[in-house]
Amino acid sequence: xxxxxxxxxxIENSNIEAIPLDLGLDLRMDxxxxxxxxxIADSVKQLAENNGFExxxxxxxAVERPKNREHGDWSTNIAMxxxxxxxxxxxxxxxxxxxxxxxxxxxxxxxxxxxxxxxIFLYTASAASILPExxxxxxxxxxxxxxxxxxxxxxxxxANPTGPIHLGGTRWAAMGDSLARILTSQGxxxxxxxxxxxxxxxxxxxxxxxxxxxxxxxxxxxxYGGEYITExxxxxxxxxxxxxxxxxxDEALEIFRAxxxxxxxxxxKKSLSDFGVEFDVYFHENSLHESKAVExxxxxxxxxxxxxDKDGAVWLRSTEFGDxxxxxxxxxxxxxxxxxxxxxxxxxxxxxxxxxxxxMLGADHHGYVQRMMAMxxxxxxxxxxxxxxxxxxxxxxxxNGTPVRMSKRAGTVIPLEVLVEAVGVDAARxxxxxxxxxxxxxxxxxxxxxxxxxxxxxxxxxxxxxxxQVENNAASFGITVDEFEPSLLKHETENALIAKIVEFPAIxxxxxxxxxxxxxxRYLEELAGTYHRWYDNCRVTPLAGKPVEPVHGSRLLLNxxxxxxxxxxLRLLGVSAPERM
RNA sequence: GCCCUCGUAGCUCAGCGGAUAGAGCAGAAGACUUCUAAUCUUUUGGCCGCAGGUUCGAUUCCUGCCGAGGGCGCCA
Numbered sequence: 251x252x253x254x255x256x257x258x259x260x261i262e263n264s265n266i267e268a269i270p271l272d273l274g275l276d277l278r279m280d281x282x283x284x285x286x287x288x289x290i291a292d293s294v295k296q297l298a299e300n301n302g303f304e305x306x307x308x309x310x311x312a313v314e315r316p317k318n319r320e321h322g323d324w325s326t327n328i329a330m331x332x333x334x335x336x337x338x339x340x341x342x343x344x345x346x347x348x349x350x351x352x353x354x355x356x357x358x359x360x361x362x363x364x365x366x367x368x369x370i371f372l373y374t375a376s377a378a379s380i381l382p383e384x385x386x387x388x389x390x391x392x393x394x395x396x397x398x399x400x401x402x403x404x405x406x407x408x409a410n411p412t413g414p415i416h417l418g419g420t421r422w423a424a425m426g427d428s429l430a431r432i433l434t435s436q437g438x439x440x441x442x443x444x445x446x447x448x449x450x451x452x453x454x455x456x457x458x459x460x461x462x463x464x465x466x467x468x469x470x471x472x473x474y475g476g477e478y479i480t481e482x483x484x485x486x487x488x489x490x491x492x493x494x495x496x497x498x499x500d501e502a503l504e505i506f507r508a509x510x511x512x513x514x515x516x517x518x519k520k521s522l523s524d525f526g527v528e529f530d531v532y533f534h535e536n537s538l539h540e541s542k543a544v545e546x547x548x549x550x551x552x553x554x555x556x557x558x559d560k561d562g563a564v565w566l567r568s569t570e571f572g573d574x575x576x577x578x579x580x581x582x583x584x585x586x587x588x589x590x591x592x593x594x595x596x597x598x599x600x601x602x603x604x605x606x607x608x609x610m611l612g613a614d615h616h617g618y619v620q621r622m623m624a625m626x627x628x629x630x631x632x633x634x635x636x637x638x639x640x641x642x643x644x645x646x647x648x649x650n651g652t653p654v655r656m657s658k659r660a661g662t663v664i665p666l667e668v669l670v671e672a673v674g675v676d677a678a679r680x681x682x683x684x685x686x687x688x689x690x691x692x693x694x695x696x697x698x699x700x701x702x703x704x705x706x707x708x709x710x711x712x713x714x715x716x717x718x719q720v721e722n723n724a725a726s727f728g729i730t731v732d733e734f735e736p737s738l739l740k741h742e743t744e745n746a747l748i749a750k751i752v753e754f755p756a757i758x759x760x761x762x763x764x765x766x767x768x769x770x771x772r773y774l775e776e777l778a779g780t781y782h783r784w785y786d787n788c789r790v791t792p793l794a795g796k797p798v799e800p801v802h803g804s805r806l807l808l809n810x811x812x813x814x815x816x817x818x819x820l821r822l823l824g825v826s827a828p829e830r831m
Numbered sequence: 832g833c834c835c836u837c838g839u840a841g842c843u844c845a846g847c848g849g850a851u852a853g854a855g856c857a858g859a860a861g862a863c864u865u866c867u868a869a870u871c872u873u874u875u876g877g878c879c880g881c882a883g884g885u886u887c888g889a890u891u892c893c894u895g896c897c898g899a900g901g902g903c904g905c906c907a
């Protein structure tokens with residue numbers, strides 16, 4: 251059995267079901283990659299036999315789509331892989347294969363190139379034949395069913411309601427939401443979830459900070475600062491009157507805690523919503539304690555033999571699963587440690603039917619990964635499969651080339667709202683999504699606020715707006731796509747643009763598999779550039795005084811297919827696709 | 832000391848083992864009587880941190896070193 255790996259590569263004897271090729275490739279090639287792969291294998295075997303050679307073929311005969319179109323429709327590295335066995339140089343052997351295969355059905359010509367690549371050119375229908383299909387699929391072009399049937403829980407942001415969402419959280423809001431969109435486009439059933447920590451010491455510190463501000467006292471040690479503390483404490487004072495400060499201390503603190511958290515959380519939700527990020531589930535940590543789910547989870551682990559008691563505390567024997575140290579689950583004072591709720595939370599997600607729990611964390615929490623994975627194993631699950639943790643590096647705010655120091659205590663953290671206010675939702679989301687999560691990210695507010703190409707988002711959006719204007723102009727000329735003739739699209743920029751459009755489904759698949767939304771952004775920049783170059787060379791509407799010709803209608807369809815892909819890509823990033831700029 | 836991520840053009844960053852390492856910005860020179868010049872064309876600029884290893888082939892995988900950021904609580 252053969253199955254395709256992204257563009258090319260085929261592995262024999264796989265027990266994986268055959269997956270249909272990305273739409274488009276079949277249409278444009280008379281010879282499918284499977285057939286080509288088999289043809290090469292047969293040719294090489296025959297060639298070896300004729301020469302009396304014993305050959306052991308690699309288990310995989312890779313047939314891949316070359317980056318450079320001049321390198322053929324497909325390319326294989328088989329000659330380089332086998333040359334050593336035969337004692338020939340790869341180019342020489344490649345030429346032998348080329349000669350042998352040159353009369354095969356569907357093959358136009360073969361070339362040996364570079365260190366020994368065999369480039370294969372097929373008799374093909376015009377590449378442009380794919381365009382009507384792209385347009386008719388519209389907003390679903392690029393989607394697939396590769397994750398069909400998978401229930402995924404994507405947890406991200408999950409910032410404590412003790413302050414506004416800072417830049418790191420904002421990065422995850424943008425990337426997480428985009429990732430959810432991309433995974434969904436590939437058939438996954440995704441739930442966006444926000445873990446709402448309304449329990450524990452940080453919340454207490456938040457309450458004391460609010461109370462202190464309201465009563466005009468100094469902020470407590472390890473407390474929170476910043477204008478939002480004043481704002482919220484003022485709102486609480488207004489609601490209850492100054493008398494609240496005279497209540498018994500515990501009672502007053504409880505009011506500041508409960509209402510402060512509620513207000514802060516409402517603010518966070520609003521910021522995220524304004525940012526275009528909506529969660530399906532806000533999960534309250536407190537509910538895990540109240541429902542005894544924490545106790546239940548610990549009991550289950552104890553039954554599995556992974557819990558022990560020492561020094562008056564309850565421990566998870568996480569070292570059994572590769573963690574550096576065993577972890578305290580219930581402290582000796584009887585209070586649950588942070589991880590206790592996480593045990594129950596993970597179990598809860600699995601009980602809700604999720605095959606995969608994906609959690610996005612900042613680099614400052616990466617030390618938490620090992621114990622979470624150990625916990626996953628302790629429940630009898632498979633780390634990396636049932637539980638996946640994505641780590642995102644820090645975001646720096648740059649000013650004049652140096653990072654601005656931020657401190658929660660001093661309240662100098664740059665929140666989501668400030669970023670959005672300065673540069674707008676589109677530029678903010680795009681900037682936070684176009685880099686790999688593995689890279690530290692520097693945000694320069696001044697550069698982002700500029701409406702120039704310091705800001706690639708405008709480059710992409712402008713391309714989209716341009717396609718719409720071209721569409722409108724074509725309509726005023728009465729140009730239609732009814733008489734589409736693929737062979738009329740033969741300019742080199744047209745070939746390039748069509749090739750880019752065809753690439754889109756594969757990009758989405760890779761982005762989804764690797765959990766890397768930035769690949770979509772980078773692709774869109776390339777697509778936009780390819781479009782702009784086409785626009786510069788090929789007109790959709792005739793020059794003044796000239797008649798409308800068949801080529802114009804065919805180009806209009808290419809223009810429309812570009813609109814579709816730009817719009818689909820931008821939507822997956824949560825960035826608007828304006829019709830006019 | 833241990834763990835994670837990063838190190839690619841002057842800057843910000845792409846590059847899921849392949850061919851001549853790319854884009855934007857910045858620098859230089861051009862293109863609007865023609866669908867949006869937020870665009871396009873040409874051009875300058877690289878020991879892909881260093882040293883080994885695996886491979887037919889390494890910027891990519893492995894090991895070590897150097898440098899940057901982050902993390903190593905009965906905190907959350």
